[in-house]
Amino acid sequence: MLSAIAVGLLAFAASETVATPQPQPIALQSRPTPKGHATGIRRRALSAIGVPLEDFFLGTDLQWFGNISVGTPPQDVSVVFDTGSSSLEFATDECTSCTQTGKFLRNRRGVDPVVNNDYVLTVKQATDSVTVGNITAKNLSFFTITKQTPKFNLDPFLGIQGMGSSAEGIFAFLVNQGLPSLFSMFLTPNAVGNAELLIGGIDNTKFKGNLVYTENTGSGDWEATASRISVNGKTSSVLNKRLNIVFDSGTSNILFSTSIANAMYALISPNIKPFAAEPGAYGIPCSQIGGLPAVIDLTFTDLNGTPFNLTIPSSELNVGPFDSDPSTCQTLINAFDGLDLVGGSVLKHYYSVWDIGNQRLGFAPNGF
Ligand SMILES: *[C@@H]1O[C@H](CO)[C@@H](O)[C@H](O)[C@H]1NC(C)=O
Ligand SMILES: *[C@@H]1O[C@H](CO)[C@@H](O)[C@H](O)[C@H]1NC(C)=O
Numbered sequence: 001m002l003s004a005i006a007v008g009l010l011a012f013a014a015s016e017t018v019a020t021p022q023p024q025p026i027a028l029q030s031r032p033t034p035k036g037h038a039t040g041i042r043r044r045a046l047s048a049i050g051v052p053l054e055d056f057f058l059g060t061d062l063q064w065f066g067n068i069s070v071g072t073p074p075q076d077v078s079v080v081f082d083t084g085s086s087s088l089e090f091a092t093d094e095c096t097s098c099t100q101t102g103k104f105l106r107n108r109r110g111v112d113p114v115v116n117n118d119y120v121l122t123v124k125q126a127t128d129s130v131t132v133g134n135i136t137a138k139n140l141s142f143f144t145i146t147k148q149t150p151k152f153n154l155d156p157f158l159g160i161q162g163m164g165s166s167a168e169g170i171f172a173f174l175v176n177q178g179l180p181s182l183f184s185m186f187l188t189p190n191a192v193g194n195a196e197l198l199i200g201g202i203d204n205t206k207f208k209g210n211l212v213y214t215e216n217t218g219s220g221d222w223e224a225t226a227s228r229i230s231v232n233g234k235t236s237s238v239l240n241k242r243l244n245i246v247f248d249s250g251t252s253n254i255l256f257s258t259s260i261a262n263a264m265y266a267l268i269s270p271n272i273k274p275f276a277a278e279p280g281a282y283g284i285p286c287s288q289i290g291g292l293p294a295v296i297d298l299t300f301t302d303l304n305g306t307p308f309n310l311t312i313p314s315s316e317l318n319v320g321p322f323d324s325d326p327s328t329c330q331t332l333i334n335a336f337d338g339l340d341l342v343g344g345s346v347l348k349h350y351y352s353v354w355d356i357g358n359q360r361l362g363f364a365p366n367g368f
C-alpha cells in the first residue's frame with residue numbers, strides 16, 4: 001500500500017524514526033504427519049474463507065477493508081488487505097496518537113500527496129492468536145502501531161494485512177492447514193457493494209467470461225510485465241516499451257515514472273499540470289475535467305503468449321479536488337520515479353486471482 005488515502009510501504013522507508021517491519025519467522029502450528037494409508041484418514045481440504053469488504057468511499061471507490069480478529073477472545077480488527085506489503089500491522093490502545101477507532105470520515109474527497117514524512121508509523125513487534133473466518137492461528141507475529149502521524153487519522157480502518165506473493169503470516173498458516181494457496185479479490189464500487197476477499201478459492205459467479213492469467217514476475221511483490229501502455233487508443237515511444245508493473249490493492253492512484261506519466265498526460269490534455277504543492281501529483285481546473293477522454297490500456301501477455309489488456313476507463317481520471325485548492329482536481333496518474341504501480345483504479349474493474357502456488361495473476365471483468 002502506498003500513496004493516496006493511506007501510505008504503508010513507503011511510509012516506512014521514508015522515516016528514520018520507524019522500526020522497519022521485517023517479516024519475522026512465524027511459528028506454524030504443527031499438524032500430524034499422515035502415516036501412510038494405515039489410518040485411512042486424509043487431511044480434509046479447508047473450504048475457502050470469504051471476508052466481506054467495505055468500500056472506503058470518499059467519492060473515489062478506491063480502497064477496501066475488512067476484518068480479521070486478534071487475541072483471545074478474538075477482537076475484530078479492520079484492515080486493508082494489501083497486496084503491496086507482507087505483514088500485519090494495526091493500531092492498538094497503546095497508540096496515543098491514533099484517534100481512529102473505526103470512525104468513518106466520509107466528507108473528504110481529496111487525495112493526499114504521494115509519499116513524504118507526513119506519513120510515519122512507529123511499530124513494535126507482537127505475538128498473539130489471529131483468526132480469519134473460523135480458523136485461528138495461535139502465536140502469530142505481527143506489528144502494533146504505537147505512534148502515527150495525523151494523516152493516518154483519516155483512515156476508517158486500524159491497519160493493514162499484507163498479502164504479498166510469498167505466503168506469510170496468517171496466509172502461510174492457512175495454506176499449511178490445507179487451504180489452496182491463492183486468494184481472490186472482488187473489489188466493487190460503493191454503489192454495487194458486496195466486495196469480498198476470498199481466501200483459498202475463486203468465486204465463478206463474480207466475473208464474466210474466463211480468467212486470463214499472466215506470470216507474476218515479482219518476488220514478494222505482485223508484478224506483471226506490460227508490453228505497452230496506450231492512452232485513448234494511442235501509444236508513443238516512451239509508452240511502447242516493456243515495463244514491470246506492481247499490482248497493489250492498497251494503493252488508490254497509479255504511479256509511473258515521471259517520463260511515463262508525462263507521456264500519458266500528453267495523450268489526455270495539455271492542461272493537466274504538475275501540482276506544485278504536492279510533489280508527484282498532477283491536476284487540472286475541475287471545470288475542465290468532466291468528459292475528458294482518458295482510457296488507459298495496459299497490455300500484458302497471457303501464459304500462452306497472447307496479449308490482453310487491462311483497461312482503466314476515463315471515469316477514473318478525476319480523483320477529486322485538492323484540499324489546498326478545491327478548484328483544481330487531482331488526476332489519477334502520479335509521477336514517482338523508481339516504481340511503476342497500479343492499484344484500486346484498475347482492480348475495481350476486474351475480478352482478480354492472486355495465485356501464490358502457481359505464481360500467476362488472473363483477471364476477468366467483474367460480473368456486475
Ligand atoms: C468489522 O467488525 C466490526 C465489529 O465487530 C463490525 O461492526 C463491522 O461491520 C465489521 N466490518 C466488516 C467490513 O465486516
Ligand atoms: C468453518 O466454516 C465453514 C463454512 O461455514 C465450515 O464448512 C467449516 O466446517 C468450519 N470449520 C471449522 C473448523 O469450524
Ligand SMILES: *[C@@H]1O[C@H](CO)[C@@H](O)[C@H](O)[C@H]1NC(C)=O
Nearest residue numbers: 024025026027127139140141
Ligand atoms: C511463539 O512464537 C515464538 C517465536 O515467534 C516462540 O519463541 C514461542 O515459543 C512460541 N510460543 C508458543 C506457545 O508456541
Ligand SMILES: *[C@@H]1O[C@H](CO)[C@@H](O)[C@H](O)[C@H]1NC(C)=O
Nearest residue numbers: 230233234297299307308309
Ligand atoms: C489493447 O489496447 C490497444 C489500445 O487501445 C489496442 O490497440 C489493442 O488492440 C488492444 N489489445 C487487445 C488484445 O485487446
